[in-house]
Amino acid sequence: MKRSLSIRAYLFISHAILLATSLGAIGFIWSRNEYHVLTQELQKLLIQRVELLSNVVGHEIGEHGSVVFEWEEFPQIQIDGNIRAVYVDNSGVLHELVHDTVNPREADLFLQLSSEYYLKDNSFSTIVDMQQESTSLYAASPVFDASQQRIGMVCLLMPIEYLDAYIARLRLILAGAILFVILLGAGGSTLLTNYFSRQFTRAQGLAATVAEGDYHLRIPEEGPTELRDLSSYLNQLAGKLQEQVRVRRTLLANVAHELARPLAGLQLGIESLRKGAIQDADLADDLLVNMGQTIHRLEGLVDDITLAAQPENRPIELHPSALALEPFLQGIATRFWSLADSRGIRLEVQIEAGLPSAYADERRLNQIMGNLVDNAIKFTPRGGVIRLHAERADENGIRIKVHDSGSGFSREEIERLFEPFYQGDVGRRIKQGMGLGLAIARQLAQAHGGTLELRNHPDGGALAVLTLPIATA
Template structure:
């Protein structure tokens, strides 16, 4: 429990538990890792594609360059005069690699003697030519039999003479091939040498791919640096985003835990405007509803205890007095026993009321619904209370319809409602006053205007049921009335406008809350108003308690 208290302090809504490191299994860890994974995969795919493209481009450029070199050299070899083959002037638009390749063309043919070959003028003699090249292009001149007539002094790629490119050139075509040797990768290009349509040999040029590879390696290392930086930045960004996402969740978790421990006062801050904010808002309204329920429950228990204590204390006092000798006086004894009987009746009525309300809360109120004549039921209840009215010197008048008003309902429960409304009216009527009871029916349209005329009352729920007509029962008295501010509160449990006076009259403040539960369970509504809408306490304005039920 202590650790909970400690964590409670760090959980405060303002701070949030955001400083914890991201665990890979936690939401934050998962978010950051997936963010990183996406960046790494994207960078790898882009890098691989880019490197492939650059490589293809460089190899193409190299191949073009080798081909033009080879054509120039071949032309020089086959001409009759000594020729110096110069590279074309580098174009500023060319990149370094292309310029270097063009420079490779500085091949000098010191002498040529395709004609000086002894018997066979088609043969190239090894002594007949001198080629120089300072640069790494490797040159081999083959005679028509495939024997080398000239080879650059530099170490070249192994097997160049027998390469597919050389063979293709000796067969009369242009050969291109990539070679791999201990001294690296090479690109070879071979052209046939023809004199007057006759194949006299082949010229094979090979260029190391080290330039291309170094460019590719350079590009790769830059790409890796960029990828590292991007991963770092996106990781940091992912962490910030994940924190912003996880923070309200941690706050929600802390609040849910506190709620579970019975702390309904711990609020959840709603800081953002996203889905988590909606969740927090929903949680917050749930917390407020729970808080309200909890307060109502606590209030209810304290009210119940109070209501039970009053008659019990009375009974205890009466019993003690009887024990102290009052038993011996028959007159006192009878009056005390009668009082005990009254207090016990009050207790029984209270427990029955509480039971009814609890069942209504649990939607477990069993109604024995039957088709009944509401007008008859109202008249019957009024007749039952006539003696009571006479006792109070109050006149009871009924203006109920003579025709039948048929409703579906539990007669006992509806009578219970009527009895309470009449009891309230009688209790609050002045001596010599009167109470009027009316019953009528109205159409759904009339109900709508009636409802619109009573904006003070929140008639919960939808009344547009299949009911076409509604029965309206009104109980009107000319007592002190109920101020507008209290007209809705009288339906709260144990609510009494004037607790000391109302309790003296035997009321526990449950009658109207039970009436409301019963009427609503019958598909109707109940409300109270003091006849003058702008009641200011002048002249006893009286009270009008009304309820409606669907006719059917």
């Protein structure tokens, strides 16, 4: 399998790229801005000097007819060795204001620029321009005589190559700072990635353990919200898988237990018939009745298992019709009479007079009532009574009650009795049933549009209350 970078490496690389890109962009923008600010400051300085110089030159020409003078007499102008200063008269003749400072190339540039500005605007004021691919600043200002007639122009040229060197040094310093910050960020990134990857490694270990079929491992739910949620979901997944395994094992054990007794009874009945019991009509009839009831219980068991295995999002298929409850409940009592009688339990059926028919699927209602009555028989002591009572609940519903004289439920049991495979303290002690009956009964009741509730009867014992819709004409 092709190996890829670990999440730690991805986080480290992404942090380094982010830091380098961000700081590089900031440094570039800052250096460009610094260059622009310095250039503007130099432009302001050059404007001040060229305007002062144009006034001085105009005064000197008016007084002495010459433009060569001693700079020491005008300290406010401060023309240093880096600045080239010339005077260009109206005839286009160039006069150096500082001897031997302007080379021929610069002289040609002065004449070219001065002629361009003369042609461009005959009444120009101070002008600043960038020349020679931004390596020099050029400034020009007109010179006037005493009668305010323009007699020429003063031009200054300031090389700014040193600014490039200055910016280059700044960028070098900035590059060092970026490298330092990247190293610092790398250290912090390493700490963060170690922290994050540790939790991811735990999650990976849990996932691998679950994939191998071990669902007992849990991981700490810590770290940022996303990691806590991931850990929580993985723990929940492992817990649900563990519960499913437990349920599956419980189901298999309960099915084996539930099948063992009726199959043993069927085998015993068949052996008895083979050994001559069939010659005794009464005995044979009793055996066949018991075998029929056993087969009926097995059918109910198969129905319960089939319904329990059905996906939760799949609707239960029903075929409801008008169902008279008196003969139906009498049939339920007859079906369980032999089992109840063998345990010394009396079954009673009470039907409210004038009770309308229920709108129900007879087969599924038989399954509901079979589970309720069978459950009542399991938990009713010898000599007890189980009463089946049907009455009208309201104008739209019918209520069927199953009341036994057993020990009833504890508060904790009532909250869990509808959980699949939960049997309660009594159920675990007697070891009967799969723990599916009540859960399936409620599921079927809800599919009918009714309800199923369990509670303790005020006179003692357990009470199951089933509501069903009334059949309409």
